[in-house]
Amino acid sequence: MLTPLRATRMGCVMMGNKLTGVCVILDLLSFDFARQIVQKNLVLNISPMAPRSGLFGCTFDPTTNSLCQFGRPGTPNWIVKIEVYMDTHQKLATTRGFTSQQIENEIKRTTGHEVGHGLHICHRTVPSTPCPDGASVGTVDSIMSSNITGTPQNDPASQYNSADAQQIRIARNP
Amino acid sequence: MKNLIMLMLLLFLTMISSHPGSEGQRSDSYLGIYCSLMHSTTGSPRYDEPVTYGEHNELAFKLSVVHEEGGMLLFLPEDFTEHLVIELTKDEERLPVENLDVQVSTMETKYAYDPRLSEQDYDPDNFQVLEPGIGLRTSFILKRRDGTPFPYGFYKLICYFKRGSVKFEDGTDWQGRGGRGGAIFRILRVESPEDQRGYYIIKGGEYLQKNQPERALEVYQKLIELEPENISNYAWLGATYMHMEKYREAIVAYEKALPAYIGERTSIPYELAFCYVAVNREEKAREVLKKFFGELHIEETIRRIKMVLEKKRGRHKKK
Numbered sequence: 389m390l391t392p393l394r395a396t397r398m399g400c401v402m403m404g405n406k407l408t409g410v411c412v413i414l415d416l417l418s419f420d421f422a423r424q425i426v427q428k429n430l431v432l433n434i435s436p437m438a439p440r441s442g443l444f445g446c447t448f449d450p451t452t453n454s455l456c457q458f459g460r461p462g463t464p465n466w467i468v469k470i471e472v473y474m475d476t477h478q479k480l481a482t483t484r485g486f487t488s489q490q491i492e493n494e495i496k497r498t499t500g501h502e503v504g505h506g507l508h509i510c511h512r513t514v515p516s517t518p519c520p521d522g523a524s525v526g527t528v529d530s531i532m533s534s535n536i537t538g539t540p541q542n543d544p545a546s547q548y549n550s551a552d553a554q555q556i557r558i559a560r561n562p
Numbered sequence: 563m564k565n566l567i568m569l570m571l572l573l574f575l576t577m578i579s580s581h582p583g584s585e586g587q588r589s590d591s592y593l594g595i596y597c598s599l600m601h602s603t604t605g606s607p608r609y610d611e612p613v614t615y616g617e618h619n620e621l622a623f624k625l626s627v628v629h630e631e632g633g634m635l636l637f638l639p640e641d642f643t644e645h646l647v648i649e650l651t652k653d654e655e656r657l658p659v660e661n662l663d664v665q666v667s668t669m670e671t672k673y674a675y676d677p678r679l680s681e682q683d684y685d686p687d688n689f690q691v692l693e694p695g696i697g698l699r700t701s702f703i704l705k706r707r708d709g710t711p712f713p714y715g716f717y718k719l720i721c722y723f724k725r726g727s728v729k730f731e732d733g734t735d736w737q738g739r740g741g742r743g744g745a746i747f748r749i750l751r752v753e754s755p756e757d758q759r760g761y762y763i764i765k766g767g768e769y770l771q772k773n774q775p776e777r778a779l780e781v782y783q784k785l786i787e788l789e790p791e792n793i794s795n796y797a798w799l800g801a802t803y804m805h806m807e808k809y810r811e812a813i814v815a816y817e818k819a820l821p822a823y824i825g826e827r828t829s830i831p832y833e834l835a836f837c838y839v840a841v842n843r844e845e846k847a848r849e850v851l852k853k854f855f856g857e858l859h860i861e862e863t864i865r866r867i868k869m870v871l872e873k874k875r876g877r878h879k880k881k
Contacts, residue, residue: 441797
């Protein structure tokens, strides 16, 4: 059985307070469910309440001045923090009839989705927001879809696909 | 000589297998305990950890207990909340436990978090058995016995079960991995407009959770007055009207907020679509879902919204 994302696992994600790609992907492979942990964790916070109504998650880089990426891909190696908001996910039970299982699935999807932004991957299938750098995002669902599907890990909508992988950019350290 | 070595090796292996520490204990299971402060946000630009603002006479926490792996069932005692140890430190200094009053609520939810388990695969009313892939969720409140509020500062909460209170199905004590959880958070004084914003957001959410939407509306109106140019704040009003089932008012608020959410992965378009369906404007619901999420899943979303609305209306009829 997969084990949850824990402080020890997140340790390898850190490099000078920046998110590093390879470790994140390794972590996602063993990722089951991430929650608030005792140790201070600069990279991933599970927060009870969103700072903006309805927000599922947020990827921060120093240029966004405490605001989210708004669907933009993160600048390589600049991501300082990712947040996942519990209240917005829990509300899916009353607005969309999601079961607790689907809500848990969606929390995992959000975490993976935000990590994707951290690796410079865009939203997909959102007609009003083309990827700023002109990257092709494809037309089928992936974990980077804005849609909230509540699907489990084995569904394509909960996974990265080749169009996502091609967008990954990680700057080399100077 | 060879025989002597073999004999010593055999003796050594026998000693290891019958070590007293391994009797009555197993260590092949991970028990996850997770805790988070309710009514807090990480939106503060100053701190990474969750923050809450103003004086608090009580602090509310969500508590989850999950059995992450292992081939055997874990048993929690019927009064398992009595066996929970809670430690609180403020600015790295332990607060004496005798000065704290802990009120654990009755069990709230039993849930499956393993995708291989369906919701029907377990008895949701039996809270003593913790199967792999099953979690329990409850909440508790901390107060100071002298009735004074918790001072401003940096807090760390740790919770775990008393030794021997968790057992495997064969009766042996659980001594496995994990078993400790907790939360870090700050209680801050409201000093800046950013703090004031956070205070209003947290307070509004607290009122909604306590089913006091009128008070939530008051707080969110103040938030809008504080940041009149920030149209995204109207979404809080929309959520409150939705909670009150005043769908027409909610539509007005959400429509005002919607442009601020273009390009974000939020629930706002879903909530607006919900309100449209509730007032029989399904075409508008389809329009907003299509605009924000494309063609996929529109009909499934509408179907789910109708299902929720039917449930709500069914509950009202029963009342």
